[in-house]
Amino acid sequence: MSKISGTNHVIDSKDKVSFVKKILYGCGSFADMTLQWTLVAFALAIFNMELGYSAVLVGSVLAITRLWDAITDPLMGSISDNFRSKFGRRRPFIGIGAVCSGIFFIAIWFIPAGMTDTSFFIIFLTLSLLFYTSYTVFTVPLLALGYEMSADIHERTNIMNVRVFANSLNGIFMFSWFFALVHSEFWSGPSEGIRMVGLIFGLVMIVLGIIPALTIKETTKSFVKKQEKVSVIKSVKFTFSSKPFVLLVVAFFMALFAYNTVATAYIYPLRYYVLEDNATLFGKWNGLIESSHHIATVLMLWPISQLSKKFGKRVVCLLAPIFLVLGSLANFICYVPDVPFLVLIPRFLVASGIAGLFVLVPSMIADVVDFDELKTGTRREGMFGAIFSWVLKLALAIALLINGYIVDGLGVDNALGINQPEGSMETIIILLATIPIIGAFFAFYCIYKYPLSEKKMYAIRTELEKRRGIS
Numbered sequence: 001m002s003k004i005s006g007t008n009h010v011i012d013s014k015d016k017v018s019f020v021k022k023i024l025y026g027c028g029s030f031a032d033m034t035l036q037w038t039l040v041a042f043a044l045a046i047f048n049m050e051l052g053y054s055a056v057l058v059g060s061v062l063a064i065t066r067l068w069d070a071i072t073d074p075l076m077g078s079i080s081d082n083f084r085s086k087f088g089r090r091r092p093f094i095g096i097g098a099v100c101s102g103i104f105f106i107a108i109w110f111i112p113a114g115m116t117d118t119s120f121f122i123i124f125l126t127l128s129l130l131f132y133t134s135y136t137v138f139t140v141p142l143l144a145l146g147y148e149m150s151a152d153i154h155e156r157t158n159i160m161n162v163r164v165f166a167n168s169l170n171g172i173f174m175f176s177w178f179f180a181l182v183h184s185e186f187w188s189g190p191s192e193g194i195r196m197v198g199l200i201f202g203l204v205m206i207v208l209g210i211i212p213a214l215t216i217k218e219t220t221k222s223f224v225k226k227q228e229k230v231s232v233i234k235s236v237k238f239t240f241s242s243k244p245f246v247l248l249v250v251a252f253f254m255a256l257f258a259y260n261t262v263a264t265a266y267i268y269p270l271r272y273y274v275l276e277d278n279a280t281l282f283g284k285w286n287g288l289i290e291s292s293h294h295i296a297t298v299l300m301l302w303p304i305s306q307l308s309k310k311f312g313k314r315v316v317c318l319l320a321p322i323f324l325v326l327g328s329l330a331n332f333i334c335y336v337p338d339v340p341f342l343v344l345i346p347r348f349l350v351a352s353g354i355a356g357l358f359v360l361v362p363s364m365i366a367d368v369v370d371f372d373e374l375k376t377g378t379r380r381e382g383m384f385g386a387i388f389s390w391v392l393k394l395a396l397a398i399a400l401l402i403n404g405y406i407v408d409g410l411g412v413d414n415a416l417g418i419n420q421p422e423g424s425m426e427t428i429i430i431l432l433a434t435i436p437i438i439g440a441f442f443a444f445y446c447i448y449k450y451p452l453s454e455k456k457m458y459a460i461r462t463e464l465e466k467r468r469g470i471s
Helices: 019-050 055-082 093-109 117-147 152-174 175-182 190-215 222-226 230-239 243-274 277-309 313-317 320-335 339-377 381-409 424-449 452-468
Strands: none
Touching: 019 055, 019 093, 019 117, 019 152, 019 175, 019 190, 019 339, 019 381, 055 093, 055 190, 055 230, 055 313, 055 381, 093 117, 093 190, 117 152, 117 190, 117 339, 117 381, 152 277, 152 339, 152 452, 175 190, 175 277, 175 424, 230 277, 230 339, 230 381, 243 277, 243 320, 243 339, 243 381, 243 424, 277 313, 277 339, 313 320, 313 339, 313 424, 320 339, 320 424, 339 381, 339 452
16 A cells, blocks of 8 residues: 655555556546536627627526536436446446537537527526536546546545646637637638537537547446445435535535636626727637636646645645635736736636645545545445535536626626626626635635545555455
8 A cells, every 4th residue: 555755655556547547537527628617608608798698597597407416416426336337337327428418518509599588598498407417427427437546545636637637638728719719710600600619519529528438447346346235315415424525515615606606707897898899809818818727727736736745635725715815816906908918817826726626625535435435334436426516516507697697787788898887897807806705715714624634544544445355
């Protein structure tokens, strides 16, 4: 078993995951990025700005899908944990989910302009429910697969680094440019651009999403095969009774919820205040800003990995809310007419903090699975991944719903161009600079209270291996 030795931590060969296997897993994570974030990030820009549908209706649909996820995510986690086949517990669902997710992702972007509000709401809601159900079938087993690829606490961080790196690589070169590509000269207009870009993105994600299902050999441990199946209700109860897990998901929820309550509204002061309603420049700068978020994430991955080995995951994770605070405060001074590059600063700082959360919280949840096995006698990576995934999606959807009401309440109207209601852009900037700080405070407190130190995790692993009869 791996030893505790500070910066000289050595991962045992049996716990090491090969570079090739990490790359194959990363292909699924690359697809996961587009499927998870494109609709969240660009729903307002596409359906409100471009197609003219109500921001409140768009936010309402996304919020309703999160309520649906409250049923499908835990159910998928339980099914995945209890499933047995010669292909493993996770891979069959990853493959099926990837294909179906891509199909319904494409269909969403074929919703036309000019429909009545009622028709738009029904069609957008139906397609979104089908898409997110398929996405749950794909992402919950994929995340669980990542949790169980290694028993070493630091190799788990390395795996989550690969996952986030693949996400960010997508963000730098693909996802972030969705809106800009819609306005490309290749298309006759934005309406055609929305359909064609959605089609291309969806097809690419289908191909990448099925790679881990087809290539990663999944080995189900003998002690897992022998464990009794756990009902979904009992599994959910076990999961929420785990104090370390609850602390982590509350920290994650509060940070992401507070930030995203106002985060996507930045597009309005950027377009109408900084860029004076220049749609072409807006597409380019929106892409650059979204891309800078992922560049910052990539730059933070190596320091996160190294520092967590030296000081522990909890200590390094505490830095994430601090970066969120610094990035939020930077909004006060970074929205200046005709100086769009300043908007990169708050996004870069916030992204540095979010990188810490997205790498270390899943890695710590993988540790919680060991703690939970010691307590309950079962391994349920699928359920832990499902609840974590749902919390993330819930935070984003409720935040977007509130975001829609904020935009609507301020009277922001795309038809007005630069003549938006007096004070509306300034109010959005103030909200960007203040609201995320509240969530960062709660996140800091929860992470501070997280009890599973590195020393404790090694003691837990020793006890588990003794219980399983592993020397």
